[in-house]
Amino acid sequence: MSDNMYIVRSLDKSILEAVPSGGVVTTILKCALEKGIIDGVVAVRAKNGDRFSGIPVLLSMPEELAASAGSLHFSIPNIARFVKEYLDGGTSMKLAVVGKPCDIRAIIELQKRQQIERENLFLIGLNCTGTISPSEARRVLREEFGVDPADVIREDIDSGKLTIFLKDGTRKSIDLKKLEEDSKGRRDNCRRCTTKIPVFADLACGKWGTEDEDEGATFIEVGSDKGRLLLNNGVENGCIEAKKPTKNAVQLRSKHEEEEVRLSEEWRERDFGPIMEMSLEERFEYWKHEFDKCIKCYGCRDACPICYCETCLLEADREFLEAGVIPPNALFPLTRLAHVADSCVGCGQCQDACPMDLPLSKLFTLLNSQLSEVFEYVPGMDIEQGPPLFNAMTKELQIDDTFLDIQAIMKKEKGSSKSR
16 A cells, blocks of 8 residues: 555535535645645636536635536646646746646646746646536437536536436436447547546545545545645645545555546547558548548647647648648648657547547547557656657667658659759
């Protein structure tokens, strides 16, 4: 059993009264704000009370935090991009950032590239089993649950079920597997995601492992000295109480994670299997067909948290692609793929932004899973491990390129040189 694992409860009466989930993370952050450890908290809040419009916000007053407590499974905020673009990458403030595993991974990748401040940020990761896009969530609530989306006050995705809590105090659940076999439910990238507990964050928080506790407890794993500072500050100031988990609690947490990962692996096999069975020519035609739908709106590039170049090679005035041509040359999606596939964190923001419904997360996740084996690199997991394109490994140099015939290109270049 790790010395970094704890069962934690809030002792803050004001938060306990306002937050049904127990408010442990909220209490820890409130205490850190009050003691000056941090200057602000980046969290997600329902815009104008709309659970389907969760937006990243910067909170600097302790009393503001309760309104952002709880998870919004029907919203898909781009937290990493918010920190980089609107908060100067955290260079001027000490910030605690609360997010899903993919949000935290994106921030870590940007920290490696000096796009987000490393020392000023405290990363608070939340266990995650996926999210549902706002439009899809409304459709599921109406068609599958038979309820008005406005009547939903809370939702949960866990143990193979989507559960909703209504204003009248009732709850309803539906089998997630059955829902998703009908092409409904979670976003594609969430179904395939195998990162459920963000142990690479300063604090990894969730309810798995608290089944034997009274309601309101949170299982926390401390991942760094920063995380230890936040937890100790809460305990020492009487904001929270913490105890070591039992062996059974640790096993329950691991069991939940293993089951969720197993389900994600099944989805990967289901989505990737048919593609990998294709010949290289068939695979190229498959993706070429998808690329032909592209209208070059730049939505995928602008949404991607890993894309950060101030001047983009793909802009029309860079003479790389011909302006005004729709669909663009296949170099458009392939260049994006080459630039970020090794560091893709599977957040799905690119596909969410695509008006033509290109299966971008499938492409990026498939290639990233293969590159991870070659480079021995999983994006956003280890702040000390540099991006893979900084190094070339023996196995990498032996790969037959899927899209380019390197030998033919070299012969062409030699032929051009002789004719000059």
